[in-house]
Amino acid sequence: MQASPHTSASTPGSGPARHRRRSRGPLLGVLASAAALAGLATTLAGGANAAENPYERGPAPTESSVTAPRGTYAVSETSVSRYSVSGFGGGTIYYPTSTADGAFGAVAIAPGYTALQSSIAWLGPRLASQGFVVFTIDTRTTSDQPASRGDQLLAALDYLTKSSSVRGRVDGTRLGVMGHSMGGGGTLEAAKDRPSLKAAIPLTGWNLDKSWPEIKTPTLVVGADSDTIAPVRSHSEPFYESLPSSLDRAYLELNNAGHFAPNTSNTTIAKYSISWLKRFIDDDTRYEQFLCPLPKPSLTIAEYRGNCPHTS
Template identity: 75%
Template sequence: MHQHPHTQRRTRSLSSALAAVAVLVGIGLGPTPGAHAADNPYERGPAPTNASIEAVRGPYAVSQATVSSLAVTGFGGGTIYYPTTTSDGTFGAVAISPGYTGTQSSIAWLGPRLASQGFVVFTIDTNTTLDQPDSRGRQLLAALDYLTRVSPLRTRVDSTRLGVMGHSMGGGGSLEAAKSRPSLQAAIPLTPWNLDKTWPEIQTPTLIVGADGDSIAPVSSHAEPFYENLPSSLDRAYLELNGASHFAPNSSNTTIAKYSISWLKRFIDNDTRYEQFLCPLPRPSLTIEEYRGNCPHQS
């Protein structure tokens, strides 16, 4: 992160960062560019650019750890991808569920792609490949609980800054998880499927990604009503991929990655440096059929 030397000293610990903010507020000064990181101790990595959020890898080197299904309860194990460095403090975390009949291999590309931007990412296997959305929602939460309470990597995670993602049934599961745990900071359902179409209970900022060519969970009966039936007061967005199928989230996809990174950064890390990629709303393009949402974001 490019900072003035005095800012680097101020941000060595959370307490000193908060103290610096208190001083700035106390003497009536607004934030200056050099004090930006002091204002938000959760910022990780350099200032983003369009190129940096579209890149296959972000600024952090990534390590990974395998979690056996035999070592956990409530879900089927998985793989934790995490920034190798310990010098930047803790990171926010996101658990990701595969879809119906799918295993973690179907969403594995998101692990290093998101982790290299400054997150701990847990791609999970589910108890069976046929689990329904409500079960997958519970399993996502069980995975986050394992990650933050039991995992050898728990000291690298800020347990107050967590999110969920999922594909298809797992996308429906990410809505279920957000419904039952309002403390989650972000949810990103990817071409989601769920028989429940209304989500007035959700308080978690939610980005729903649909695909115009989805014949398994058509946007007209899944992604679109999910979005429309989120609370209108919520920070929410609907991204419909252009020329894409239900299985778009199963392989490396720059558009999914770009807006997922921006959403997770903006709401898990409170990093307003990423607001520029979400507001004003992205315009239709070769890869975006349409994008809806509220701007500016409130939280």
């Protein structure tokens, strides 16, 4: 704030002009004090927010940040040989290169029937660059059924948190699971068997078991409207509908998409997977804006159901 440029006709050094010059000192002091107090309030508020949720990672999200091919974190990766582990078939770990933000939540991802980790590899760097440690795994055989794939997802998380070379970067209390097709069915099995998991995302999941009332993990079920291998009416929809109504749950049906949509880079899958993992693994309510109010049908979304606001 500056004093008005208007001055009286008084000559320099006269009373009124001298009074205005003298009053600027106290005025500037008051303004400086107010600015300092405002800055202190902002700092305290920021500190309070950080104290409320120490798990937030990365800058505040935007539509462009959750749909971008990469997030703000540089990503490194390391291979895990199937011969060096037990309980699953090895895989690849993707993780934020920097350690400046401390430990990260983690997610293990399983492929589908007859598939290798390469079929879901695109999710590795995409999710890791948003602030997660991501383990895309191979299964012991390509024909393992959902229950076995669920066990293998849990074995992979145990390896990741207890034995892997990046275990110091992982917060073992904040873990999730994802999977495609039979890996999606395995995702439900893993969530049922380990209620402490923070998030589960079955992608066009397949499982003979259609009922999951035991699950206590926030679950985003992703189906595809043109899926003929795991049709939504006999798989993803009953999976979702059988989840407890009190659970944080959602059903995303991809529009004009088939069973193998999760095998290639997909912005819609990425956007809602990132938002779900951030919301429930990191407890980052900044991502609630992408989940509530419920997304409406669009060129890429045939249907979206869920509970809002979320309770966890």
